[in-house]
Amino acid sequence: MKYVITWTAREGGSAGQNEEATQRALELFGKWTPESNLQIHQLVGGLDARTGVCVCETDDPHAIVLTTAYFAPFFSYTVMPVMDVQQTVESIQAATARRG
Structure with missing residues (x-):
């Protein structure tokens, strides 16, 4: 699974x-x-020297926790699971078709 992590x-x-x-x-x-x-x-x-973004991939969410916990005293995190946009569009189209 892919993740976007901001801090x-x-x-x-x-x-x-x-x-x-x-x-x-x-x-x-x-x-x-x-x-x-x-x-x-x-x-x-x-460029504000306070924020950042990581795009990463893992099948083990534990790897995300180990990473964010390591730096947790210094940074606040948002972790968002994501998919490639084409997969997202296909899922939205399928859901829309079901509603139709």
Whole structure:
């Protein structure tokens, strides 16, 4: 299954605390490797230096939890299961036909 994961940096501390959290997150990111059963198609960061998006694929949702939990103290996540648009269109067409 494919997923789109978005994140936003957690903030709320003082400027110094946020700086320390940023340094720690960068340190952890430098040590991080994706789970072996998690294929990352795209990993991009927002130009605001606070947000990002990952498009990935796995048959094991546990890989998603392991990844988001690793960085959870630093980021808030939204995880959305997705399909290729052609598959989505076909499903919508089939549902529409059933209603007809």
